[in-house]
Amino acid sequence: MKRHLISAADLSRDDAVLILDTAEEMARVADRPIKKLPTLRGRTVVNLFFEDSTRTRISFEAAAKRLSADVINFSAKGSSVSKGESLKDTALTLEAMGADAVVIRHHDSGAPHRLATSGWIGGSVINAGDGTHEHPTQALLDAFTMRRRLAGGEGDLNGRRITIVGDILHSRVARSNVHLLTTLGAEVTLVAPPTLVPVGVETWPCEVSYDLDAVLAKSDAVMMLRVQRERMNAAFFPTEREYARRYGLDGERMARMPEHAVVMHPGPMNRGMEITAEVADSPRCTAVEQVTNGVSIRMAVMYLLLGGNEPALSTPSTTSTTRTEESK
């Protein structure tokens, strides 16, 4: 059984579907008068956040608490020791306190991988977003949302056409989604100005387009990524307005999407930049639903990674990636 969730590429189709199915069960807990399961009673989950992220942190916190785990929030910002020393020393501290799982958000790509493979800690590591690398639970909650909206809430996403629009180069959400959605059978198209597409993207299992209008009509879901305004200063695009005109989703463009198609956004949204208020507030936009689903997904992941004898994640995936997670 897997002990860590570092990359969406580590999940097989069956792993992913099991997580989505488990999340459906977890979602039903939310409908009960007492929204709590005893599963992780006596276990300790640490939220280790080196980057500010209130939304993701409280989502994990709510998930762990609904599973009756003890939750410790550790904000590692502002430490005077060097970054390297602080990750290792912090890890050793958490290990000494008996953390069963560490949920880590870090500004450096690969930090969760190091935490899981360096021998510093023995518990499970869950990647809550690392640098510009991955954010696997975000991809899982996105897939969960799409499955509910487009596939009746069961099975995979076979044949669904998903378009991801925005700053692909710096997006951990995009990387995790490309891995997971293709594993689930979806056809993914990335849309961005060429400056925001990574060199090397040609090996990714997806299409790349520079023209949003060309792909809207054949999309079952359009996921708009947040574009940070500071990118403009690094000449990735000339002005905010030009970006919004060419790559922003407004009501007119949304009208050209198929009737069943949904608009997604991982949040927080830049209204007026990548998405207009009209689209963000329309019933086709799933942004708020995604937040709700995030708690169910994170419950499912923690349940499966820490659940002990209960039905859990299947054996490690056999994806071709070399990024395996070693058991210590």
Place this chain on the structure above:
Amino acid sequence: MGKILIRGAKVLGGEPQDVLIDGESIAEVGTGIEAGDAQVIEADGKILLPGLVDLHTHLREPGREDSETVLTGTRAAAVGGYTSVHAMANTFPVADTAGVVEQVWRLGKESGYCDVQPVGAVTVGLEGKKLAELGAMHDSAANVRVFSDDGKCVDDAVIMRRALEYVKAFDGVVAQHAQEPRLTEGAQMNEGVVSAELGLGGWPAVAEESIIARDVLLAEHVGSRVHICHLSTAGSVEIIRWAKSRGIDVTAEVTPHHLLLTDELVRTYNPVYKVNPPLRTERDVMALREALADGTIDIVATDHAPHPHEDKDCEWGAAAMGMVGLETALSVIQHTMVDTGLLTWAQVADRMSVRPAAIGRLAGHGRPVSAGEPANLTLVDSAYRGPVDPAGFASRSRNTPYEGRELPGRVTHTFLRGRATVVDGKLA
């Protein structure tokens, strides 16, 4: 100092011969030399090379004695078969004055394991703004001939031009660390398929190649020689090949690690693979090997870059760049170049001793193995195979990318002017 007879050594990989050392020099090379009162070393078919010369070593002293000192670094050099190393200038304080280069030179003299030839900084503080006192460093006891801001690129075209011109007065050479700074802001690894997937900041090949292209043209324009440090891309090889075909006086080096390792290793996120320039692709590795074989790349240089454990025992983004290399260089070259049939041992001697000494204008190193020459020699057991064990390193640092990897060849003896610095693989 007595006599030493090395019996049955394959000199430059040729037929077994005896080599008699008397005092600081080679007295005789031949077959059936009488031992007399000489101490006898049975070479038993091992390879005898001129002592290796490294044009690119970081000894870290002064300033970072926690990672290496001149003493520990020269001990590591001796273990690796080196009799001379060039100490790079990026110390604290920077080796940009006669005082600092003389200090490093003197520490080298005191160590006794390996000659230390200090490299002087091109610009004050390696800041790329103002020429350091290049003439003073040359005129000092250290007699500096090689100047480099290594670790940083001399990116200002005018400063580079002036440096290239100025050092002609004393037959110096500028060794350029080719890295366009704007193209490599936040760069963490080679830009390509792997960086795209790992989400690490990309270090494009063009950042290296554009500087090399500019600098060979500058060298041509002002009629200077220029040396390019650690070539890492196939495109850089093409530019050097073109420049040489035009008659431009350019020399180039490649590190052992760029001849063996690729950016696929970064998938482990283990910072032991983090290095500047970054590990590139298989295609680049093969182009570099071919270029070293055909002479486009002149020499192997280690870029030995020691770092303390804590600077590598961390997440990738926080880690220091660099690898130690002195103690594994010859093994990696045997593995990648000799065992593959790309270089003979005589050519290894050329790339790792003769030519680096020529570029650095070193007298007494990189000389033929023949009577009357200084007895700077390295004896190599090329039949040896074994895993790399950093715990046994003479270097103060352990940041090797080869831990546990089986590599061929082992230096059994090193002689510095007739004195054994390494005997049976151990420091004498």
